[in-house]
Amino acid sequence: MSHVSVLLDAAIDFLAIRPDGTYVDATFGAGGHSQAILSHLQTGRLIAIDQDPEAIARAQTISHPSFTFVHANFSELRSVLHDCGVAQLDGVLFDLGVSSMQLDNAQRGFSFRDSAPLDMRMNTYANRSAYDILSTASERELADIFFNYGEERAARRIAHAIVERRAAGKLPKTTVEFAQFVAGVVHRPGKRERIHPATRVFQALRIAVNDELGALREGIVEAVDLLRAGGRIVAISFHSLEDRIVKQTFRDTDRLDVLTKKPLVPDEREMAENPRARSAKLRAAQRKAS
Secondary structure (H helix, E strand, O other), X not given: OOOOOOOHHHHHHHHOOOOOOXXXXXXXXXXXXXXXXXXXXXXXXXXXXXXXXXXXXXXXXXXXXXXXXXXXXHHHHHHHHHHOOOOOEEEEEEEOXXXXXXXXXXXXXXXXOOOOEOOOOOOOOOOOOHHHHHHHOOHHHHHHHHHHHHOOOOHHHHHHHHHHHHHOXXXXXXXXXXXXXXXXXXXXXXXXXXXXXXXXXXXXXXHHHHOHHHHHHHHHHHHHHHEEEEEEEEEEEOOHHHHHHHHHHHHHOOOEEEOOOOOEXXXXXXXXXXXXXXXXXXXXXXXXXX
């Protein structure tokens, strides 16, 4: 599946881009949001960030005098902007979660559609893969990961089964093997599952591998600090854990005016054209004048 930027028009509208403004695309991905922002700039500047090394080549296809790409995690936003000589921003966009390119590249290990190593690292230079976590984490740590990051009700049962299999030297090493193993642990005979039984566990492992929620908390707070008066922050999330952090940060930060009392979601046309959009929620806020 080719990558389609979710809620693109709405994100650009909420950013209210000034032709001379300075903006950050905190998750460059395939560059769809960056291209749209650049189309509104004249003397302004866009700094795009992505931790995935594969994004570097995609960013090199953009030849625009206002464009700068930095290979980094958006939790490092402040230091990235310092190195770029930027003190304040007019807008920041976060398009969270895993991208279509990452899901479609079987060898990255984000999906169990195809057999691949249990990797799941968004930054492939990072040290700890999903298999490393499964190989070393305690039973309690695994249960906490599955419950807190995947909202998996069978978290303890799955964690116990993993530790038993690990002790026997038979821990699954591929995505398909691990998905089948989880399904065997949690599947109830005669019960038809709405989603694959391993879906929540895979989400939880991916979040743990990449510290996605910790990075989001850090990145969004730094973004708020760096906004000038009237500057805007837009976040597109794809599951309740991300959305909860965005919602609470916007609501509890007295320097922000929330622009979306309820999250904006895709219409039926966008969901039909882009299945990834189905779970998307967009929230936006603006930095107060004082």
